[in-house]
Amino acid sequence: MPNRFRPGEAELPQRETELIARRDAVLGASYRLQYRKPVHFVRGEGMWLYDPDNRAYLDFYNNVPSLGHCHPEVNAAMAEQAARLSANTRYLEPKLVDYAERLVGTFPAEMDRVVFTCTGSESNDLALRIARLVSGNEGVIVTSYAYHGTSAAVAAVSPNLGAAVNLSPTVRMVALPGPSGVPDDQAASFFEAQVRAAITDLQRRGIGVAALLFDSIFSSDGVWIDPPGFIAGAVEAVREAGGLVISDEVQPGFGRTGSHMWGFERHGIVPDLATLGKPMGNGFPIGAVVGRQHPMELFGQTARYSNTFAGNTVGIAAASAVLTVLQRDGILEKVVAVSRRLRTGLELVAAHSPGIRAIRNAGLFFGVDIGSDASSSMERRMLALDLVNAMRDDGVLISTTAANEDALKIRPPLVCEDEHVDKFLVVFEAALRKCTL
Amino acid sequence: MPNRFRPGEAELPQRETELIARRDAVLGASYRLQYRKPVHFVRGEGMWLYDPDNRAYLDFYNNVPSLGHCHPEVNAAMAEQAARLSANTRYLEPKLVDYAERLVGTFPAEMDRVVFTCTGSESNDLALRIARLVSGNEGVIVTSYAYHGTSAAVAAVSPNLGAAVNLSPTVRMVALPGPSGVPDDQAASFFEAQVRAAITDLQRRGIGVAALLFDSIFSSDGVWIDPPGFIAGAVEAVREAGGLVISDEVQPGFGRTGSHMWGFERHGIVPDLATLGKPMGNGFPIGAVVGRQHPMELFGQTARYSNTFAGNTVGIAAASAVLTVLQRDGILEKVVAVSRRLRTGLELVAAHSPGIRAIRNAGLFFGVDIGSDASSSMERRMLALDLVNAMRDDGVLISTTAANEDALKIRPPLVCEDEHVDKFLVVFEAALRKCTL
Known part of the structure; x- marks a missing residue:
């Protein structure tokens, strides 16, 4: 910094x-x-x-x-709910379900399940847990200067943190076409080749590919977003290798790109998991993993995951007000x-x-x-x-x-x-x- | 469950x-x-x-x-602050510092530094990152049915999560004297012997000891809190081996035990790090790691750690109101x-x-x-x-x-x-x- x-x-x-x-x-x-x-x-x-x-x-x-x-409307929703109830997700409470339905309604139809967290780091940490359990593999592919958060597992796949934070032996970094000076018409094949080489290396070492994890606006790499769709071939390659595709929407999500609610839409792909954070509650600590049914079900039925604060009704009220304003205005x-x-x-x-x-x-x-x-x-x-x-x-x-x-x-x-x-x-x-x- | x-x-x-x-x-x-x-x-x-x-x-x-x-007073503090400012910790803002000073003021004098998080899981995850960096070791010792949270690193040292969540190869579990039927007058030596055996095993494998991590009220093990002080010998053994002592105060902290503000005080020890969560904001997602200067400084100067939501002024306002009520009433x-x-x-x-x-x-x-x-x-x-x-x-x-x-x-x-x-x-x-x- x-x-x-x-x-x-x-x-x-x-x-x-x-x-x-x-x-x-x-x-x-x-x-x-x-x-x-x-x-x-x-x-x-x-x-x-x-x-x-x-x-x-x-x-x-x-x-x-x-x-x-x-924002007065978000704050009013938060204060009103705080005065009424801050319930956790082990109790039935309709507002949690209402918001969950509205949130997944903003995603492609295949992505119809949500688990709430408190921060973008928790979202990425959970997404990696899901990807590793579902794929049975450990390897993670990220971009050269990726930053995905602060937990131990996520910091270990965040080369942006610099030399003092050890990278995981199971992470591989791939160069983006833009900062490498690759022209737009070769961007997709360049990126796919990078990712395929990383897959081969992970497989040769018996690590395998759990996930391609990318910020769909590539913010910490320097905001390299063009040409739209340049990641499509890499996404396919990861799926062929049994890995999951995780779009980190902490930066681009909730309409930052204007053209779309979610950054991955700009690239014409549908990830297996999307991770949400920062603007979700306009300041209230709330995040989420939204994903396809298969990985979400398999993880949930196999492992135990419970997050005390996540999905509490006050955060849900704030997030719900944010979504209302985004859509209505x-x-x-x-x-x-x-x-x-x-x-x-x-x-x-x-x-x-x-x-x-x-x-x-x-x-x-x-x-x-x-x-x-x-x-x-x-x-x-x-x-x-x-x-x-x-x-x-x-x-x-x-x-x-x-x-x-x-x-x-x-x-x-x-x-x-x-x-x-x-x-x-x-x-x-x-x-x-x-x-x- | x-x-x-x-x-x-x-x-x-x-x-x-x-x-x-x-x-x-x-x-x-x-x-x-x-x-x-x-x-x-x-x-x-x-x-x-x-x-x-x-x-x-x-x-x-x-x-x-x-x-x-x-709680009306906590909610009023939260709403009032939300209407004024939700600042992050990269900007100067006096309320963050005021609360940090008050919070560390409730700890023994040696524990005079704090880093805020959003959840107890984030607190334990960060404490493990600190302990591993400072000790240069990887091994973690926990109790037989310990639960320390949801992040990948913390779930991997939480045997309570059951067989479907893989434990880390670098974690060792130790039995508590109570559930093992050990009488009170042998409890301390029993526990110390368990921990010393775990240390020896970790050292023999070249893993070394990064931390003894324990919930000072041993809640998920079944609330085995007696006799007070039974952990003291184990604490010494871990320090001799170069490991840090982490008291997970997510359950016992903020006065749950009545006799003390922090659960470790009941055992007459001063840990290197204490991790806080659940009741800290009476529902607002806020946690912290409070610790001694040396590990907190060494980690902070070496690694990069930044948590977007943690320490935001609204959470600080809620936590500050909680501390006020706890002390005043x-x-x-x-x-x-x-x-x-x-x-x-x-x-x-x-x-x-x-x-x-x-x-x-x-x-x-x-x-x-x-x-x-x-x-x-x-x-x-x-x-x-x-x-x-x-x-x-x-x-x-x-x-x-x-x-x-x-x-x-x-x-x-x-x-x-x-x-x-x-x-x-x-x-x-x-x-x-x-x-x-």
Whole structure:
């Protein structure tokens, strides 16, 4: 995480210096603060976060409150349910079933079963347990800079975590066509060949293939989403080898791409399992695994799995309100429209700036490659970091991604409107002028 | 889970039959309903849960809402914070730090660092990651019927999950003195000998000892808590071998034992890490690992760990309200008093019933061994199951535990009062009269 606070790098007001000292004295050292000068928030509303001096920051980064900060309707549903009942799933309670039916109703007909969790990490951890039990194999194939979460099993298949977190001996990484410079018309065959080689290697070692696990928007790899459908051959190859296909929808799910509710739909495939998290409850900790009947039944009938908090009625009420708003207010259509405005604006900026090499997006998830073709990878990373921090100083929140962390990660709440896009573009252009190679 | 619904075993009203059919058609098969006739709730308040016909059930089982169902003060704190801000831990926000300081303030001085999670499973999973990284070893020692959660890594050290969930090759189980029939004066040396043998075995195989992981109230083993301090020698042995001591406080923590805030205190030891969950937010999904500085720092500085939802301000607000109520209202003292009343009452019942072999408790966590000395293990298990279901039919909720599931698990919210105990005892005595060997 290059975009982080490092003591001594920037001068901070006493109020923040003291709060950081208190944090450091009580929180585990794994906690990182974002930005060279950390931000300090006490209030949120819609697209905006406010610091103690009531200075407003435009949020173009947070994908958990995808309906906006402190959404009144979601909060009312949560509060009302909390006052009535927070039941667990070992008791009959109709709202759990109502929501489960509505949720699987947004998936292809083959994916008609759901198990709830509390986090995206728990979803991916459970999906791997299901895939390993159902396939009888151990091997997992992921992309080169994949990140799938924090549990031991999931961290061990997340190369993005870096050298200090040991990878599982049973995971194989495959390169994506985009960052490898493969042209679109060869992308599918390139990716399939990578995956077939990984399958062969896993089989030669007697490990076998349990799953192909991928974020269908490839966010931590740098948002490499094109061409649509490039993963189809790889999906088939994994199925032929007896493995399951797991689409990690924690980032792209619930309409982030605008064109579809679920990222895998953009690729024209139907996975065996999909894992949900972040925006599902607009902030309430809730996730899920949605899947086909066979793996879900076989796992459930064989193994014991029970998650105390997951599916509790309060989380269900929050998630249900989120789904209602998404569907009723036509959020996906709005995402398509506003993301076009943002893309056009970024392209206009790029046309006048040598600092932008490429713009990729699916709906409101943008990856913008920073640096000129002549710049070194270190220069690119530093420029991306400078830009992110210049924008933070001007009251707009984004961060970085990609293997070299030289792509801007732009990922506003889905309720982003034209006026927010225009404000973002003004600040972005100003930051580009300030920061030079 | 013997205390569960099995289709066809009991006649159910149409309303419940239909709801179960809808559940089965959409939820993964891992979901289990408790009781032969599942309960169906739509409202909760304090010690009571209400079905759609407004019939009241006395809750002597749920330890998540430990301040009672739908606690108004906790809910108000949650709703108020949700309306203001749900910040993540990468931004400065004072309430996170305030609560972290208060929480570690309830621990021995050596344990002064905290990392938040969303569930007890995530807490145990993280604690194992820390122990393995810090010790450089892989082996984990647990008790014979331990249950520590649902993630892949934690399920693999949870023998309680049964044969269908593979145990890790690096886990070793040790017998507890109580269920082995060892007298109290030999309990400590017996347990230490078990643990030393496990250490030797792990070392002989080059696995080494990463951790002794134990629920300090040994709930899934059957609530074997005496004599206090019997684990001390084992703790020393593990430390000598370079392993960490992890106290799983998901069940005993936050005052369940009455005598102490944390279960390990009852044994006079200070672990390296303690894992928290269930009652921490009175229903809001929040957990934590609290630990000594050295392992927490070493892990945090080496590995990357970031948990999106964990430590979000809304969960912190709920947890903070829980801690305030626990401390301000003298809940622990009340637990001591009311648990004495319950114990005395149970002993009186036992004196007139051949169906009770033993009563064990630490505060408001009771294990009551069912069946006469002459009964078979199958007879005991069936009697325990009959009792639990007879009480459910009479409007009181408990369940079973222990290796043979022949112990009643009695675990009311901590706000249980004399009148609830008296009601419980009346229904318990009636159930004993109805159910015979």
